[in-house]
Amino acid sequence: MGVVTSLADDLKNATPLRELLYTICPVLVASNVALELGWIDDELKRVGATATYLRSLNDPAAWKWHYDHGSDRLIRDGGNSPAIWARADLQDTILLGLTQAQPGGKVIVRARDPIYRVADLKGRRFGIYRSQQSGKIDHRRATTEHGILAVLALHGLWRDDIEWVDITEGDAHNEHPARTPAGIWSQIEYEPEVRTIEARALLEGRIDAIYDYSIGTAELLERTGKFKIIDDLDLYPDWTLRIANAPRTISVSRAFAEQNRDVIVAYLRAAVRAGRWINANPAAAAAIFHRTTIYPDEAAIAKALRQYDLEANLSAQNLAGLAVEKDFLLQRGYIENDFDVRAWADASYLDEAVHSLR
Amino acid sequence: MTTRLPTVRTSKRVKIGAREAYYTICPVFVASHIAVEFGWLEEEFIRIGAKLSYLRGLDPSVGWLPHFNHTLDHLFRDGGNIPSISARADVTDTLLIGLTAGHHGGSILVRQNADIHRVADLAGKKFGLYRSLNKYKVDWWRATGHRGLDLALNLAGLSKRDIQVVDIETQEQAVGGARRPSELWSDSRRAEIAFTPEVKALAEGKVDAVYTSEGRALRLQRTGAFKVIEDFSRYPDWTLQVANSPYAITVNADFVQKNRDIIVAFLRATVRAGHWANANRDAAASILARVTYYPTIEDIATAIRHVDFVPNLSPLNLAAVDVQKAFLVQEGYIQNDFAVADWADASFLEEAHAMPNLHVAA
Numbered sequence: 001m002g003v004v005t006s007l008a009d010d011l012k013n014a015t016p017l018r019e020l021l022y023t024i025c026p027v028l029v030a031s032n033v034a035l036e037l038g039w040i041d042d043e044l045k046r047v048g049a050t051a052t053y054l055r056s057l058n059d060p061a062a063w064k065w066h067y068d069h070g071s072d073r074l075i076r077d078g079g080n081s082p083a084i085w086a087r088a089d090l091q092d093t094i095l096l097g098l099t100q101a102q103p104g105g106k107v108i109v110r111a112r113d114p115i116y117r118v119a120d121l122k123g124r125r126f127g128i129y130r131s132q133q134s135g136k137i138d139h140r141r142a143t144t145e146h147g148i149l150a151v152l153a154l155h156g157l158w159r160d161d162i163e164w165v166d167i168t169e170g171d172a173h174n175e176h177p178a179r180t181p182a183g184i185w186s187q188i189e190y191e192p193e194v195r196t197i198e199a200r201a202l203l204e205g206r207i208d209a210i211y212d213y214s215i216g217t218a219e220l221l222e223r224t225g226k227f228k229i230i231d232d233l234d235l236y237p238d239w240t241l242r243i244a245n246a247p248r249t250i251s252v253s254r255a256f257a258e259q260n261r262d263v264i265v266a267y268l269r270a271a272v273r274a275g276r277w278i279n280a281n282p283a284a285a286a287a288i289f290h291r292t293t294i295y296p297d298e299a300a301i302a303k304a305l306r307q308y309d310l311e312a313n314l315s316a317q318n319l320a321g322l323a324v325e326k327d328f329l330l331q332r333g334y335i336e337n338d339f340d341v342r343a344w345a346d347a348s349y350l351d352e353a354v355h356s357l358r
Numbered sequence: 359m360t361t362r363l364p365t366v367r368t369s370k371r372v373k374i375g376a377r378e379a380y381y382t383i384c385p386v387f388v389a390s391h392i393a394v395e396f397g398w399l400e401e402e403f404i405r406i407g408a409k410l411s412y413l414r415g416l417d418p419s420v421g422w423l424p425h426f427n428h429t430l431d432h433l434f435r436d437g438g439n440i441p442s443i444s445a446r447a448d449v450t451d452t453l454l455i456g457l458t459a460g461h462h463g464g465s466i467l468v469r470q471n472a473d474i475h476r477v478a479d480l481a482g483k484k485f486g487l488y489r490s491l492n493k494y495k496v497d498w499w500r501a502t503g504h505r506g507l508d509l510a511l512n513l514a515g516l517s518k519r520d521i522q523v524v525d526i527e528t529q530e531q532a533v534g535g536a537r538r539p540s541e542l543w544s545d546s547r548r549a550e551i552a553f554t555p556e557v558k559a560l561a562e563g564k565v566d567a568v569y570t571s572e573g574r575a576l577r578l579q580r581t582g583a584f585k586v587i588e589d590f591s592r593y594p595d596w597t598l599q600v601a602n603s604p605y606a607i608t609v610n611a612d613f614v615q616k617n618r619d620i621i622v623a624f625l626r627a628t629v630r631a632g633h634w635a636n637a638n639r640d641a642a643a644s645i646l647a648r649v650t651y652y653p654t655i656e657d658i659a660t661a662i663r664h665v666d667f668v669p670n671l672s673p674l675n676l677a678a679v680d681v682q683k684a685f686l687v688q689e690g691y692i693q694n695d696f697a698v699a700d701w702a703d704a705s706f707l708e709e710a711h712a713m714p715n716l717h718v719a720a
Contacts, residue, residue: 106594111596111597111677111681112681112684114512116509116512116513116595116598117512117513117515119515222596222674223672223673223674224673224674224677225672225673225674225675225676225677225678225680226673226677228594228595228596228597229594229595229596230593230594230595231594232594235592235594
């Protein structure tokens with residue numbers, strides 16, 4: 001390699017307008033299955049376009065675009081807080097669809113501690129993740145903070161009633177490039193036995209409780225016999241308690257979408273087809289999600305999938321849920337600028353995709 | 359080992375052959391009941407030239423107590439873990455060879471017309487706890503209710519100081535003379551078991567609340583006279599579901615040494631029954647209705663929906679036994695502590711799983 005080219009040069013030299021970059025979070029969204037089944041490639045090919053995974057690029061800065069939407073030809077499906085951050089403070093994007101397929105978080109303590117209720121955590125140490133990576137919104141911290149505040153409120157407690165202990169991680173994002181997301185997640189190394197650094201801190205006695213919003217991790221911790229779940233937001237009827245980094249968002253660079261409407265509709269056609277396929281085949285989909293998420297247990301994924309609608313939508317309830325999270329991020333300083341969630345959403349792309357499937 | 363419980367070696371009065379064993383099973387949701395009812399246990403024993411008899415086929419004067427304190431040689435016991443832990447701690451050397459998680463930690467019951475709607479409303483009230491007058495066995499039902507009361511108070515932010523505990527003393531009747539568990543559980547006994555002495559005290563107004571198990575609570579509520587104000591199964595915390603459970607399969611340690619094949623045979627039949635129950639839950643409910651005391655088969659089908667009937671020695675189940683044992687030590691129900699990890703021996707289960715199933719072709 002004699003000449004070092006930047007990504008921008010690469011893109012200029014390609015057939016740029018018809019090349020869509022995509023990125024997908026390791027969560028339960030239909031894009032993951034659409035990709036693995038080849039439907040995104042198929043649909044884009046039909047309109048003469050190609051889809052390239054963001055983290056297949058040989059640019060060490062490319063990973064950041066997953067969070068800040070720093071490419072002008074990027075479609076992103078996944079956790080809403082980076083998408084909200086990008087829209088509020090950084091880029092002009094369009095919200096194309098929402099998916100609410102995420103169990104409520106759980107409060108976990110050591111099994112043998114005499115703690116039976118969240119109220120017993122008053123004055124005790126609650127762990128909260130902190131990324132040392134300055135180039136992104138700390139979505140894991142924001143999600144955890146939102147969940148902990150919700151669970152405290154249910155028990156008549158407030159922020160200052162507990163001690164917040166940062167569980168800090170470098171969060172380097174130094175995985176090798178991979179052709180698809182599964183190739184990135186397969187490089188992640190987990191804490192032995194307990195999987196997360198928060199659970200490690202709990203086991204070692206550095207904190208007294210953690211909030212876990214994974215799928216299957218709480219049960220994995222229970223199976224060690226060393227942890228117990230003392231509360232679970234899914235046990236309450238109030239749906240707003242389950243709002244944090246979900247509903248998941250599909251968002252896209254505005255100018256690219258407006259100039260290449262057929263490419264975006266093609267992508268959404270694949271995602272809608274996949275969503276319907278997942279709804280009809282949760283066990284089969286769980287096997288695919290086990291590769292494309294960071295969730296430890298296929299059976300737990302299948303169980304979760306049976307509870308949810310994986311076909312993206314822009315329903316009034318999901319939009320209201322997204323506004324709940326946007327307001328939280330604004331209030332807690334994770335984003336600086338307010339915006340109108342409903343004005344961000346444009347249902348015409350998804351409508352066109354759904355109609356063309358009939 | 360210091361023996362706390364005064365014991366009578368029942369074995370001295372029962373002649374047991376070298377290749378002969380006895381079994382006893384509590385009226386709880388475990389696969390060994392199905393292995394008995396289907397004849398699979400008998401089949402496995404016959405295949406290796408061994409004999410198995412039901413402990414409660416013996417006269418009650420010799421066959422009743424060993425169910426609780428393991429004082430019969432060559433005894434397999436499957437069921438509530440408090441007697442198993444007590445026997446291992448204070449009476450005789452046994453091995454723990456399998457566990458089945460319980461699914462429900464129990465409930466707090468009050469009179470239907472009482473102005474009591476949550477455990478917090480029990481402040482200043484009387485709570486009835488069973489007390490057996492029998493000195494020869496661990497008071498497992500009191501211990502279960504005692505832990506249930508402590509947990510309920512914890513969940514409500516109360517302590518023992520906030521309520522008055524009333525002991526309901528009871529002379530227990532020995533039972534026996536049945537060829538197998540389903541014979542022991544006549545319909546009248548099944549209906550009667552819910553009305554424990556402390557429930558009668560509740561009905562008579564002598565106390566304001568009691569602890570009860572799920573099956574009893576279902577039956578008692580349907581009389582219209584009682585209501586449940588706390589139900590531990592509504593909480594995600596697995597330590598709250600530890601209530602004389604996980605159910606333990608234990609066997610005398612000295613019997614094991616020369617009869618490894620008999621231990622494996624017992625577990626093979628139980629594992630086979632466990633797989634069958636997991637795959638045929640409604641059918642399993644109709645079998646289990648004969649050997650437990652839930653009001654209806656439908657109630658059992660609902661209760662066992664998520665039970666894993668294949669016995670195991672998982673870290674979670676072992677930790678749950680440790681939670682139960684810690685309570686028994688702390689509250690003086692047992693005198694001698696021991697390590698659960700040393701008690702458990704997974705090699706028999708592993709062997710039972712590894713041996714090809716002779717019945718697969720059938």
